[in-house]
Amino acid sequence: MDFRFNFVIDEKEDNEPDTHDKLDLKHQEETPAKQKVSFKAAKEHEMPEDLNKILENKAIETVSGLYYINMPLVEISCLDGADREGIVSKSVSSHSDLIPGVYEGGLKIWECTFDLIDYFSEAEIQFTNKTVLDLGCGAGLLGIVALRGEAAKVHFQDYNSTVIEEITLPSLVANCTECSKMGSGDNRKTGTPPSKRPKKVKCLPDALTKCRFFSGEWSEVSQLLLSSNKGFSKYDLILTSETIYNPDYYSALHDTLAQLLDKNGRVYLASKIHYFGVGGGIHLFEKFVEERNVFRSSIVKTIDKGLKRCIMEMVFKDSS
Template identity: 35%
Template sequence: MKEVVMKSDLVPDVYEGGFEVWECTIDLLNYLHVHNDVVKSSSSVLDLGCGSGLLGICAKQMVPEGRVHFQDYNKEVISNFTVKNYHKNCGGHQSHHVEFLAGDWSRLSGKFSKYDLILSAETIYCIKSQEKVLRVLQDHLTDDGVAYFASKRHYFGVGGGLIDFQNLVQSSASLKCEVVWSCETGLFRDILKVSRC
């Protein structure tokens, strides 16, 4: 696994970048600290494509009694990065109602619960995976739940981005979305809020 990580930030269907802390993760963390009512009003949170787990850790620190699930494509990321980072930041006293899941979203559907809040950063960079993300939202977001996706508008070389995902969500009969934060410098970045219609 280390050899793959050293050679590339992304190897499709092998390593999906989970050992990196991407800039959109920081964008969403900053957004959640300013709008902390988003997390504090939630009793169940999914950190989708968690990598370091910073979004789920933030949620657990704000709502220690809440249920937080961490999911990443690679089990090596979960065991060697997410779990260790979680215990360093939350300690054993907050380990109840916490679960760590690894695998492709299409194979994890039955293992997910329903969530009031789904947080995700840098996961919609590939068009072929966006349908899977949409399915997770349709199947696992509670009726009054919300999801936040932090993303670059375009991921050059891999063909996805926020605009493509926004169009996909808007074509859905059951979900709606709106951009709630934007950065117009460098690689344009946004945070998209998704909820039920």
């Protein structure tokens, strides 16, 4: 069966996201450093039955061999009423890409996401038959790479339900429509770009059965998963990018990782050295982890180009 989607492809060169996808330090500096952490209720999102609707009127772009949804067009549609949370209007009125407890940046693809994708290829990280969580997923590119690497299950979490519905789900469907790439490893190795207008989706149902989608604050999502009657099993890999910008969230993030990671699992976390205005950064989080004495952490890669960035690996101290 052919699914025909009403969308536009705008191809980019690999590793060349639009400037709006890169970290905006000006906005970051304007974000209040200290605000009460909100406990946004967790919700599981189902894939809509009408697959044609998911990509309807969406513009699709490519970067690093992956599809993702054009963010500015989504923001425009959200201002026209598609955003029940009102996060776009609040972001515009506050001139900030981050509003603690309201909007946590999921409508942007942050720079370190691509660092982590590069690291997966360089370190030959294996996803085959793994259970994977893309934590703070945004467009879900990390989880999509895991899905292409033949992961057994991939779950996606973002703070905002608008991000899951308007960005994550469409991005996943756009990538799944390229059947020849699904289950065949990371096509970044060959440099082969996706075709401009994928139509055949014969593998889509199988791919989607591996995926679940959640919105809400980390501790709330953890409780939802742990109390699930769907046979939840802990994750072999948790992937997360640019989620440690605010030290106020460190406790919730650490506890979520500790609760959801399998005893022999691994966390791969990408971050900038320091986040101006909010005060977080890799070394501060590294110290926090050390003081909690639950995980062993190590910096497995440092990127010196531009603002210094790092990839951290975390495992339980008593893991084998």
